[in-house]
Amino acid sequence: MRNIRSFLAAGALCVALVAPSASAFANSYEDIIASGKIRVSTDLAIPPSGMLDADLKPIGSDVETAELLAKDWGLELEFVETTGATRILNLQTNKADIVISTLSVTPQRAEVIDFSTPYAALRSVIGAPAGLEIKDWEDLRGKTVTVTRGTTQDTELTAMASERGFNVARYDDDATMVTAAVSGQAQMVATSETLVNQIGKRNTTLAFEPKFVIRTFDLAIGVRKNEPELLEKLNDWVSENLKNGKLNAIYEKYHGLSLPAEMLK
Incomplete structure (x- = not known):
């Protein structure tokens, strides 16, 4: 029985080794x-x-x-x-x-x-209502920035959040994040400049606008x-x-x- 088991184990190993990745x-x-x-x-x-x-x-x-x-x-x-x-x-x-x-x-x-x-190219920005005075990273201290999970903004802001003193909130997709910003649930967002402008058009009262550029990415x-x-x-x-x-x-x-x-x- 032991020999049979050894034979089967060896065979399985061979299959694993030759099986295509x-x-x-x-x-x-x-x-x-x-x-x-x-x-x-x-x-x-x-x-x-x-x-x-x-x-x-x-x-x-x-x-x-x-x-x-x-x-x-x-x-x-x-x-x-x-x-x-x-x-x-x-x-x-x-x-x-x-x-x-x-x-x-x-x-x-x-x-x-x-x-x-x-x-194509994408300008990654911090966006917020026109009434908020935000010019650079220091102005984010103590605030919450909303991102879409798995994006470059999520990766970049998560890495610097503790040092810069702000919090990161995440939504699973852009549509949900945009809805949160349009409804006023998201105080500010980190996303593409184009998407920030879309938020501004959908809620003219809040008038979301790009505040400063994080970086420009190649797409x-x-x-x-x-x-x-x-x-x-x-x-x-x-x-x-x-x-x-x-x-x-x-x-x-x-x-x-x-x-x-x-x-x-």
């Missing part, structure tokens, strides 16, 4: 083209990058970017709805082929996924590690559509301003 199942560029479909992880609750119109049709700058990519590659587009916290997880669990969802390029994220050439398409061909094809596509102005036109349509000049060169 999760990355072996990753969809390469050829796999995506062959399937005729590309699955894009996109947050549809973060206007104006991703949202639903009155007919529940996805619209927004990230949505149109994904649509342009699918059209250029001759593919059917499938949106994999996500939140800020699950964008990368959708890649790692093979629920999506790529991420186009206001995904900022950071060193921490670059350890677990790869990024394409940046296709890129997220790809699983070890997919060099897919990454190369995406880089070529982004570069071409920055050069021909299509990506800038999409950004201007929804954000009301052009992409940074250095990105368009």
